[in-house]
Amino acid sequence: MDMGFGSSITLSTWVGQHNIVTTLLGILGLFLYLLWNLVEKSTDSKKLPPGPQGWPVVGNLLQLGKLPHQTLTHLSKRYGSLMFVQWGSVPTLVVSSAEMAEQVLAAQDHLFQNSNSCLPTAPSGAPGNFLLCKNRGLILAPISDQWRFMRRVLPSNPFPTKRLEQFQEVRREEILSLAKRSLKEGHDGNVVPLGRKIQELGYNHVTQTLFGKRYFGPSSLKAENYHESRAFQRMTASSSGSGGVYRQLAEFLPFLRVRSLDSDFWNLKLWYFSRVYERYLSAIVADRRNRNPPSTEVRDIVDLFLSLQTEIPRSQRTDENLKLLIKDLMTGGTETFTNQVVWTLAELMRHPEIRHKVQTELDYVVGKERVVEETDLPRLRYLQAVVKESFRLHPVLPLCSPLEPTVVTKIGGYELPSKTRVVFNLYAIMRDSKVWDEPSVFNPERFRRRLPGVKGEDFEVLPLGYAAGRRICVGLNLGLTMVQYTLAQLLHTCDLALPLGLNCEDVDLEESPGPNLPMARPLQVLVTPRLPPRVYRGL
Numbered sequence: 001m002d003m004g005f006g007s008s009i010t011l012s013t014w015v016g017q018h019n020i021v022t023t024l025l026g027i028l029g030l031f032l033y034l035l036w037n038l039v040e041k042s043t044d045s046k047k048l049p050p051g052p053q054g055w056p057v058v059g060n061l062l063q064l065g066k067l068p069h070q071t072l073t074h075l076s077k078r079y080g081s082l083m084f085v086q087w088g089s090v091p092t093l094v095v096s097s098a099e100m101a102e103q104v105l106a107a108q109d110h111l112f113q114n115s116n117s118c119l120p121t122a123p124s125g126a127p128g129n130f131l132l133c134k135n136r137g138l139i140l141a142p143i144s145d146q147w148r149f150m151r152r153v154l155p156s157n158p159f160p161t162k163r164l165e166q167f168q169e170v171r172r173e174e175i176l177s178l179a180k181r182s183l184k185e186g187h188d189g190n191v192v193p194l195g196r197k198i199q200e201l202g203y204n205h206v207t208q209t210l211f212g213k214r215y216f217g218p219s220s221l222k223a224e225n226y227h228e229s230r231a232f233q234r235m236t237a238s239s240s241g242s243g244g245v246y247r248q249l250a251e252f253l254p255f256l257r258v259r260s261l262d263s264d265f266w267n268l269k270l271w272y273f274s275r276v277y278e279r280y281l282s283a284i285v286a287d288r289r290n291r292n293p294p295s296t297e298v299r300d301i302v303d304l305f306l307s308l309q310t311e312i313p314r315s316q317r318t319d320e321n322l323k324l325l326i327k328d329l330m331t332g333g334t335e336t337f338t339n340q341v342v343w344t345l346a347e348l349m350r351h352p353e354i355r356h357k358v359q360t361e362l363d364y365v366v367g368k369e370r371v372v373e374e375t376d377l378p379r380l381r382y383l384q385a386v387v388k389e390s391f392r393l394h395p396v397l398p399l400c401s402p403l404e405p406t407v408v409t410k411i412g413g414y415e416l417p418s419k420t421r422v423v424f425n426l427y428a429i430m431r432d433s434k435v436w437d438e439p440s441v442f443n444p445e446r447f448r449r450r451l452p453g454v455k456g457e458d459f460e461v462l463p464l465g466y467a468a469g470r471r472i473c474v475g476l477n478l479g480l481t482m483v484q485y486t487l488a489q490l491l492h493t494c495d496l497a498l499p500l501g502l503n504c505e506d507v508d509l510e511e512s513p514g515p516n517l518p519m520a521r522p523l524q525v526l527v528t529p530r531l532p533p534r535v536y537r538g539l
């Protein structure tokens with residue numbers, strides 16, 4: 001067969017020759033790649049921190065695995081607490097120890113003052129744009145005037161004690177409802193899916209605090225609320241999920257962001273979901289604005305926003321900003337809380353002696369004739385230690401959003417190119433063996449001996465982000481109170497046990513790569529009452 005190259009050759013000869021050519025080209029490519037790496041290493045070795053060898057184009061992305069915080073922790077043991085990795089086209093510095101975190105943040109805070117920030121695992125296209133309005137709200141927005149405004153609305157301490165007190169009744173009601181529903185469902189020895197119940201509490205609490213509605217549990221299923229409730233439940237279910245590894249890669253490899261690759265219609269679903277969400281929030285805001293006569297009473301965050309006449313200029317008191325705020329607080333305050341409580345309970349089910357100690361403290365401080373009140377929390381010192389230890393071992397946002405200094409900068413003696421992202425691996429920092437004995441062991445006693453705070457001021461325990469990095473959690477007081485109060489009420493009103501045939505060691509602590517690091521397998525327990533029946537009758 002004439003292949004049109006001037007000479008007549010057979011198809012098999014042509015293919016044979018081309019196989020050789022392809023192999024030679026492959027070898028040449030590999031040789032050039034190794035040479036390129038060698039040259040690059042020798043020129044960069046003085047200025048870049050050590051790190052694992054990457055591949056062309058994808059860099060170290062394929063090495064990250066399903067749980068990047070764990071892989072990076074493992075790698076940092078080999079390459080050190082300042083490690084350089086290449087995430088596709090993005091050069092990244094990973095900080096993995098308390099000492100380095102302090103050096104970078106405390107000493108060099110000025111570098112990050114106007115830095116960009118973007119979540120490493122959030123594909124910017126879909127959830128970023130559709131759900132959280134990238135660049136405009138808080139969570140995914142770079143540090144900008146709009147971001148500063150949003151943080152000002154929730155002043156430097158967004159849920160200060162006085163404002164926390166205002167919503168105390170909501171918390172009490174929702175947490176008691178969780179205990180009552182768990183007891184009811186656990187009646188007759190039924191296994192209770194506690195994780196799901198706590199998730200419902202998380203949503204009910206946030207939607208009640210934000211705009212006075214609840215969508216889970218018996219009272220939400222009243223006839224007039226039924227359809228809205230169902231719609232909300234469908235909406236929350238469809239918004240979860242990370243979109244898969246492929247879409248995560250697309251964050252770092254721009255050429256993967258091709259519309260035709262939306263083969264499972266995930267982007268389309270998210271777009272549809274975001275429209276429904278938008279309509280739903282618009283109705284809530286419009287309803288409140290059109291209330292006649294306008295209410296002067298501040299019952300929730302929406303009321304609060306609308307009442308801040310002097311604090312927020314009129315031009316900023318828009319429906320758009322209010323909706324952005326609701327979206328961010330809902331995203332930030334639900335699954336984080338849920339997963340943190342579930343991780344703590346899982347540890348307590350694995351360690352019955354610690355669980356009993358918490359209950360002994362509760363009986364001593366609260367007694368058995370009434371339920372726990374929020375005002376009891378400061379006296380529950382052992383419970384506080386348990387919560388801190390759970391925050392330390394199970395950070396639900398293990399890789400905080402990276403910071404990106406806008407200028408070339410020197411960190412730890414290394415010169416980093418501009419646009420290098422700096423990622424704080426909270427998981428590694430809080431398991432630093434230079435700071436903690438037996439760092440992987442759940443041992444609340446360590447917080448009885450030492451008392452580092454968890455509000456970002458102490459570089460050894462940073463579960464809520466780092467104060468110096470400016471993006472510290474805006475709901476930290478609320479989150480901390482909710483986690484402590486939920487655990488206290490649940491452990492005081494209920495006895496928890498593992499289903500028949502399961503031992504403590506069977507409680508599986510495997511992490512799932514889902515958003516906010518849930519447990520891979522749901523926590524299932526038996527729930528029975530532990531207070532005299534008259535206490536429950538009065539609730």
Ligand code: HEM
Nearest residue numbers: 138139332333336337397400401463464465473474475479
């Ligand atoms: C146990 C509960 C919680 C944990 C462990 C937690 C953890 C965190 C962490 C680590 C960050 C920093 C993320 C980063 O640097 O990228 C953060 C930010 C944030 N959190 Fe929380 N959080 C909790 C509860 C809450 C609650 C109850 C709310 C609100 C109702 C909330 C709202 C937010 C928001 C809006 C941000 C973004 C702040 C910004 O980027 O400026 N969080 N949270």
